[in-house]
Amino acid sequence: MTMISLTRPNLADLPGYEHALAQGWSPNTDQDVSREQLEQLRRNPAQFLHDLYSSPTIRLPNGRDVPRLPAHDFWISDGEFCGRIGFRFQPGTEELPPTSLGHIGYAVVPWKQRRGYATQALRLILPIARAEGFSRVMVTCDETNEASRKVILANGGILDGRFPHASLTGKIKLRFWVPTAE
Numbered sequence: 039m040t041m042i043s044l045t046r047p048n049l050a051d052l053p054g055y056e057h058a059l060a061q062g063w064s065p066n067t068d069q070d071v072s073r074e075q076l077e078q079l080r081r082n083p084a085q086f087l088h089d090l091y092s093s094p095t096i097r098l099p100n101g102r103d104v105p106r107l108p109a110h111d112f113w114i115s116d117g118e119f120c121g122r123i124g125f126r127f128q129p130g131t132e133e134l135p136p137t138s139l140g141h142i143g144y145a146v147v148p149w150k151q152r153r154g155y156a157t158q159a160l161r162l163i164l165p166i167a168r169a170e171g172f173s174r175v176m177v178t179c180d181e182t183n184e185a186s187r188k189v190i191l192a193n194g195g196i197l198d199g200r201f202p203h204a205s206l207t208g209k210i211k212l213r214f215w216v217p218t219a220e
Contacts, residue, residue: 054119
């Protein structure tokens with residue numbers, strides 16, 4: 039199996055992210071933001087990176103801006119861009135605002151899927167969550183997303199229920215708790 043690494047988003051590796059967007063990959067698994075992000079990136083790459091990972095707010099699918107949670111964001115790499123993973127949290131509590139469906143979100147580009155990259159990336163980000171004081175993290179996926187369910191289970195995820203998706207009518211989400219201990 040090819041080993042991957044997690045790198046902080048940066049200008050030097052931005053062409054790989056741009057290529058993925060140009061191929062139609064969306065870092066958001068609930069809505070396709072590829073075209074919108076590609077336009078912003080090409081207009082001003084440095085501003086795009088800042089807005090994506092450092093702005094004080096994030097825009098929800100309904101267009102509403104909400105405060106950005108503290109987060110550790112990474113790009114997945116096997117020598118080239120493979121996707122993204124992030125850990126978002128509220129310091130001192132497992133609780134998340136209703137606008138956040140889980141502590142960890144990830145998306146792998148289609149041409150790098152089925153190689154164990156998401157499983158490795160989740161395994162690599164768990165010590166970061168542990169360093170922030172979390173003994174477990176919530177990870178959710180669509181009920182129909184068998185690949186993501188396998189990623190979560192491979193990392194020790196324990197199913198903790200199902201619930202209707204907040205913004206996508208008819209979609210059911212699964213909620214898992216993943217321990218951060220080695």
